[in-house]
Amino acid sequence: MNVLGSRLLPIRGREAGSRLAPPVGARPALRRWLGALCGLSVAFGGALARAQVASLDLNSALFVEPSKRSGLTVLNPSATLSVMPNNWLTVKGGYEADIVSGASESLKGGRLSNVDIVSSATNFSDTRHALTGGFAITRASTYLRGSYTYGTEHDYRSNAFAVSAGSDFLQKNTQIELSYGRGFDQVCTTAYATSDPASSRLALDSSQGCFTDDKKRASREISLNNFQVGWTQTWTPVFATQVVLSAALQNGFLGNPYRSVVIASAGDQALENHPENRARGAVGVRGKYYVRSLETAFSAGARLYRDTWDIFGQTYEVDAERYMLPWLRVLVRGRYYTQTKALFWSDDYTGGEPQTGPRGQYWSGDRELSPLSSYLIGGRVLAKREGRPGERVFGLFLSVSGSVGFDLLKTNLRDFTLGGRAPDDTLAMLWSLGLRGEF
Amino acid sequence: MKHLQSSALLKFLGLSLAASILAASAGCATVRPEQRAILADPTMRFDAESADQAALEHVLDNREGSTGGGSVRGGGCGCN
Numbered sequence: 367m368n369v370l371g372s373r374l375l376p377i378r379g380r381e382a383g384s385r386l387a388p389p390v391g392a393r394p395a396l397r398r399w400l401g402a403l404c405g406l407s408v409a410f411g412g413a414l415a416r417a418q419v420a421s422l423d424l425n426s427a428l429f430v431e432p433s434k435r436s437g438l439t440v441l442n443p444s445a446t447l448s449v450m451p452n453n454w455l456t457v458k459g460g461y462e463a464d465i466v467s468g469a470s471e472s473l474k475g476g477r478l479s480n481v482d483i484v485s486s487a488t489n490f491s492d493t494r495h496a497l498t499g500g501f502a503i504t505r506a507s508t509y510l511r512g513s514y515t516y517g518t519e520h521d522y523r524s525n526a527f528a529v530s531a532g533s534d535f536l537q538k539n540t541q542i543e544l545s546y547g548r549g550f551d552q553v554c555t556t557a558y559a560t561s562d563p564a565s566s567r568l569a570l571d572s573s574q575g576c577f578t579d580d581k582k583r584a585s586r587e588i589s590l591n592n593f594q595v596g597w598t599q600t601w602t603p604v605f606a607t608q609v610v611l612s613a614a615l616q617n618g619f620l621g622n623p624y625r626s627v628v629i630a631s632a633g634d635q636a637l638e639n640h641p642e643n644r645a646r647g648a649v650g651v652r653g654k655y656y657v658r659s660l661e662t663a664f665s666a667g668a669r670l671y672r673d674t675w676d677i678f679g680q681t682y683e684v685d686a687e688r689y690m691l692p693w694l695r696v697l698v699r700g701r702y703y704t705q706t707k708a709l710f711w712s713d714d715y716t717g718g719e720p721q722t723g724p725r726g727q728y729w730s731g732d733r734e735l736s737p738l739s740s741y742l743i744g745g746r747v748l749a750k751r752e753g754r755p756g757e758r759v760f761g762l763f764l765s766v767s768g769s770v771g772f773d774l775l776k777t778n779l780r781d782f783t784l785g786g787r788a789p790d791d792t793l794a795m796l797w798s799l800g801l802r803g804e805f
Numbered sequence: 806m807k808h809l810q811s812s813a814l815l816k817f818l819g820l821s822l823a824a825s826i827l828a829a830s831a832g833c834a835t836v837r838p839e840q841r842a843i844l845a846d847p848t849m850r851f852d853a854e855s856a857d858q859a860a861l862e863h864v865l866d867n868r869e870g871s872t873g874g875g876s877v878r879g880g881g882c883g884c885n
Contacts, residue, residue, distance in 0.1 A: 427860035442860060532878065539836055543877050596877030598851060603840040608851050612873030650874030654851070656843045663848035671871035679871035687848040695848060705870050734870045742865075746857050771857035777868065796864055800856040 419450045419764070420805055423460075427798040431468075433791035436487045438468035446498075456502040458513070464494040472569065473635060474731025475628035475785050476714025481635075483785035492573070494519040500528075507534035520573035521554040521623065526590070541598040549590030552577075555623040556637070557584040564727075567637040569626040588618035604656040614646040627729045631716040639728050641710075646673040652683075662688035676709035677735065694749050699773075701742040708735035713781050733789070736782040744773030744796070764804045771798040851876045 422445070429440040446460035469489045475481050500513030510531045517524040532543035554576035558567040575583040593613045600606045621638040629636050652667025664686050671679035685699035710728040713736070750767035753759045759766050775794040782789065836844065843849060852858075858876070866872050 423856065425856040425860070427857075427863070429864055442863065537835055537837070541878075545877070592873075594873070594877065598877070600836045600841075600844055603836055604843050606844060606849060606851075608876065610874050610877055612875075614873060646871075646873060648871065648874030650876075652851070652876070654849050656846075656849060663846070669871075669874040671874065673870075675870075677870040679869065681871070681874075689848075697848075703865075703869060703871075708870065734868065738869075740869070744861070769857060771860075773861055775864070775868065794864070794868070796861060798857040798860045802856075 421448045421802060422446070422805075423448075423800070423802045425798065425800045427796060429794065429796050431791050431794040433469075433789070436469045436471060436789075436791055438466070438470070438791070440467075441465040454504050456504075458498070458500045458502070460498040462496040462498070464496075464519075465491075466493070467491040471784055472571075472624055473626050473628065474638075476712065476716070477783055477786040478631070478714045478716045479628040479633070479785055481628055481633045481785065483787075492519050492521070494522070496524075507538065508532070521570070521576045522551065523577070524549060524551040526550075528592075530594075532596075539600045541596075543594075543596040543598075545592070545594040545596075547590070547592035547594075549588070549592075551588040551590065551618070552585045553588060553619050553623060555584050555586050555619060557582050558637075564639040565629060565634070565636045567639070569635075569637045570623045586619035588616065588620070591615040604658065605653065607651070607653040610648075610650040612646075612648045612650075614644075616644040616646070617642060620644060621730070622732065625731045627715060627731045629715045629729055636729070638731055640730060640732075641675065641728060644673055644675055647671070648679075650681075660688070662686050671705075675735070677705055677707070679703065679705040693751055694747070696745065696747050698745040699743070702739070703742075704739040705737065707737040707781065711735045711737075711781075713783055733779055733782045737780040738777055738782070739780070740775055740777040742773055742775045744771065746771035746798075758805070762803075762805055766804075767800075767802045769798070769800040771800075772796070773798075852878045 425442075425444045427440075427442040429438070429442070431438040442462065442464050444460060444462035446458060448456055448458045450456050467490070469487045471483055471487045473481065473483055475483050494517055496515055496517040498513055498515040500511065502509060502511040508531070510529070512529045513527070515524070515526040515528075517526070526547060526549045528545065528547040530543055530545035532541060534541050554570065554573060556568045556570055570583075574580075577583075577585060591614065594610065596608065596610045598606065598608045620642065621640040623637070625638045626635040627638050628634070648669055648671040650667060650669040652665060654663055654665045656663045664684070666684045667682070669679075669681040671677070671681070681701065681703045683699065683701040685697055687695055687697040689695045708730065710726075711730060715729045746769055748767060748769040750765060751759050752765040753763065758764065773796045775796070777792045777794075779789065779792060855876070862875055
């Protein structure tokens, strides 16, 4: 599913980190991960015994953003089991975790802020668990899919429902898909009253007491609505295009509950204060063309994005994929992204003369709301082995595939500083590993 | 103000015309089932075996102010 409330969570990665939360080591996480996988196997065991086809996907991604002072590491293992009890129904269950650790600055000030931003960096770790269940019904040229995802971590809970329906038209040359996602999330903050002036609100110093009766903590709602329409068209035997329109409505606490911003020249700080509503829209256009002489599939795409916070984003991407061997294919990709700043963005809110941004009702320390651009290069190698008719791979699978991917992301922050210093955590690496078996 | 309104109207009409031409020309595209060998290959699908793509989008959603407009299921042999 491409439209899921959880995909649009405003707080993730470094921003979701719970300082002082009990560190989660790799072994307990692995045990929980394996336990969830066993649970899924048991849950689906009965159906599996009768299944015509089932598939198991095991994936893991490692995101590393090194830095001398802060830095971030996210390990993202996931497992999904799909079972087809008959030829029109697929039932799916999955587990995913985000194991986040690192350090980040809890205080944001700009070029004129007279405070020590760098030493505000504190260590944190947290694990987000997400359980997903879903189904897909396929009849002739039409399909209907639905899913529910529950996510939990020390300071954030999410409930996301998603449905999508699609159909083929015009001798199956045209495919239309409509999707809708609804999210009901909760984020933990300090227990300020909504009538309190925003400048007097405090940031969280840890996730201790969140979602309990602790009077120093409060739970704020976030409502998410996501809509998407996709149109895929085949034009010739070697050329296809896709147009995707997306819209999202977000309402609630859309800031980072851990981040304070310096808002006065005397060094006064307050909890990051973002508007409570955000409407977002994007249109993506991409095409795939197979060049017979090169035996390679080329893809190019562009995406335009706009939201009511006045961010305008442009994305341009290309990739090429070809078989190096009948069972081995290689993909290389490149991407360029650029965006303008949010209307209320400023690197410095202390009342001096910052280079950009208005000051007043809202203030932010979120670098994703600042003007930036990024370059990405990467690739993936995928090997797949299919059993011959009547024969199974390793005596069990109809087919087995494995993939390894690597991407390098370099971000250029045009206006964001930490007390006047450019952050050094702008080069990120992503490794991904995937295994898939169909049986 | 009037100028702005007419400019927006022209833009809307232009976009509608372009969309209509595209939709109409889509009806002319007839790739027959036996011509779909290449289109059916995973390298020509928009969402084929994209676990690494999902991980990448997960990262980009958290490192950029934009989201949405990504790939959806589509393409392929149309042989459901």
